[in-house]
Amino acid sequence: MIGTIIIYLGLAFVFIxxxxxxxxxxxxxxxxxxxxVDTVGYITLIIGIIVxxxxxxxxxxxxxxxxxxxxxxxxVTHSVVRSAKISGYKSGKE
Amino acid sequence: xxxxxxxxxxxxxxSALRILIGPSLWDRMLGLxxxxxxxxxxxxxxxxxxxxxxxxxLALVYALLSFVxxxxxxxxxxxxxxx
Numbered sequence: 001m002i003g004t005i006i007i008y009l010g011l012a013f014v015f016i017x018x019x020x021x022x023x024x025x026x027x028x029x030x031x032x033x034x035x036x037v038d039t040v041g042y043i044t045l046i047i048g049i050i051v052x053x054x055x056x057x058x059x060x061x062x063x064x065x066x067x068x069x070x071x072x073x074x075x076v077t078h079s080v081v082r083s084a085k086i087s088g089y090k091s092g093k094e
Numbered sequence: 095x096x097x098x099x100x101x102x103x104x105x106x107x108x109s110a111l112r113i114l115i116g117p118s119l120w121d122r123m124l125g126l127x128x129x130x131x132x133x134x135x136x137x138x139x140x141x142x143x144x145x146x147x148x149x150x151x152l153a154l155v156y157a158l159l160s161f162v163x164x165x166x167x168x169x170x171x172x173x174x175x176x177x
Contacts, residue, residue, distance in 0.1 A: 011102070018128075034127075073158060077124070079168040083120065087174070
């Protein structure tokens with residue numbers, strides 16, 4: 001029961017992130033919202049699945065994927081935004 | 095739990111729409127990253143529903159391949175095609 005609530009909470013976070021992609025008009029704010037909110041939703045959903053599954057080989061493997069993905073997700077966003085900054089991409093005002 | 099899969103598929107399609115309408119090239123790369131992370135969530139949820147462990151290997155390989163791909167596309171554009 002608790003696991004299901006945590007999974008739906010994670011889905012709500014991901015939904016807020018998808019709204020934020022369409023709401024903002026600037027590239028850099030869009031990158032910020034997409035990276036942060038999506039990572040929080042990812043962590044919450046996977047913790048919900050671990051709670052629902054209990055402690056066995058399945059949850060340990062899911063935990064491995066979570067730890068690798070926590071390392072990967074900020075690195076990718078940093079690389080994309082750094083590429084846009086160095087290439088001289090001027091976003092609009094505001 | 096089937097509702098979770100449905101909502102995740104809808105969110106994936108909404109994120110993939112960003113790749114189509116993105117004004118610049120970097121918007122499209124951001125949308126690719128979002129679609130990848132949501133697909134990994136979808137694979138993990140389906141592996142939990144069917145209670146089979148070998149789907150998780152698939153998610154791991156997909157995460158690592160997408161990491162290498164997006165990093166090298168970003169580097170390629172940052173150096174303006176010269177390597």
